[in-house]
C-alpha cells in the first residue's frame with residue numbers, strides 16, 4: 001500500500017467551510033469503494049463557522065457591556081456580563097447551538113462496519129478528516145484563553161461597580177476604562193476563534209499530521225480487515241471518519257447522539273480508539289485527559305495498557321503520556337464509553353506544536369513510523385483474540 005499516495009490526497013487545506021471538505025470525503029468514499037470496503041454515510045447538520053460566529057457574538061456582547069457601563073445601566077450590564085459565559089458554556093460544553101446554527105451545511109461521517117457471527121465486544125476507531133488553520137498558534141492562544149475566567153469575573157464586577165458608583169464621576173470613568181479593556185480582550189479571543197478568516201489561502205494548514213495520517217491509518221486498517229489480514233475473532237469493528245471535529249467535535253457529537261443517545265447503552269461492551277497527530281516522529285503517545293471547556297475525562301486504563309503493549313511489540317519502545325487534548329474522543333467519553341486518543345510524540349520535531357499552520361505539511365510525516373503505528377493498531381485489534 002502506498003501511504004504517500006494516500007497522504008497526497010489528505011495533505012490539503014480542507015476546513016469545514018470549504019468545498020475541499022466534500023472533495024476529501026469523496027476521495028475517502030471512492031477509495032474505499034475501489035478497495036471493496038463497505039461503508040455508510042451519516043449526514044448531519046454541520047455548522048462550519050461555529051467558532052467565528054461565537055467570536056463575533058462574544059465581541060458584540062463585550063461592546064454592549066461597554067455601552068451599558070458608559071450609560072450607567074447596571075442591570076443591563078449584568079445581563080450582558082452573564083450572557084458571555086452562559087453562551088460559551090451552552091455552545092462549547094453542552095453542545096447546544098444558540099447562535100452558531102445561523103449558517104449550516106450538510107456534513108458527512110463515513111462509517112465502515114465489520115460484524116462477526118458471535119460478537120463479544122465492539123471496537124470503534126475514529127479519525128477526523130477536516131482540517132483547520134488558526135490565527136494564533138496554540139501557545140499564543142493558551143496565553144490569551146487563560147484569562148477567560150478573569151474576564152467573566154471582571155464583566156460581572158463592572159456591573160456591580162457601576163451600580164455603586166453611578167453617582168460618582170471618577171468611579172464611572174474607571175468602570176468605562178475597564179470595560180474598554182474587556183472589549184480589547186474579547187477582541188483577542190475573537191481572533192483566536194474566528195481570526196482564520198483573515199489568513200490568506202497560501203498560509204492554510206495542510207492538515208497532514210492533524211489529521212491526514214490518522215485517516216490514512218484507518219483507511220489501511222479497513223482495507224486490511226477486508227482483505228483478511230487482520231483476525232477479528234469475536235470483535236465487531238467500526239471505523240468512523242468524522243467531519244466537523246475542528247469546529248468542536250460536531251461529527252462525533254452527531255454519531256454518539258444518534259447511536260447511543262442519553263439513556264441508550266451499547267448492546268456490547270464498546271470502546272473507542274481515536275487517532276490524532278498520528279505518524280509524525282517519536283513514540284506512541286496518549287493523552288491523559290480529554291475535554292473542551294470545563295469538564296475533562298480520563299483516558300481508559302485498559303486501552304492504555306493494550307495499545308502500549310502493541311506499540312512496544314512493534315517498536316521496542318514504550319507508550320508515553322501527554323497532558324490533555326480536545327478531540328472527538330470527548331464525545332464518546334461523555335456518553336460513558338471507555339476511550340483513548342493516541343498519536344505520536346513529534347520528537348525530534350515540533351512535538352504537539354506547529355499544528356493548524358503551514359508547519360503541518362506532508363514533510364512532517366514519518367512514513368515508517370506511520371506504518372509501525374498501523375501495525376500496532378492491527379496488533380491491538382488482534383490482541384482481543386487471546387484476552
Ligand SMILES: [Zn+2]
Nearest residue numbers: 210211276277
Ligand atoms: Zn485533530
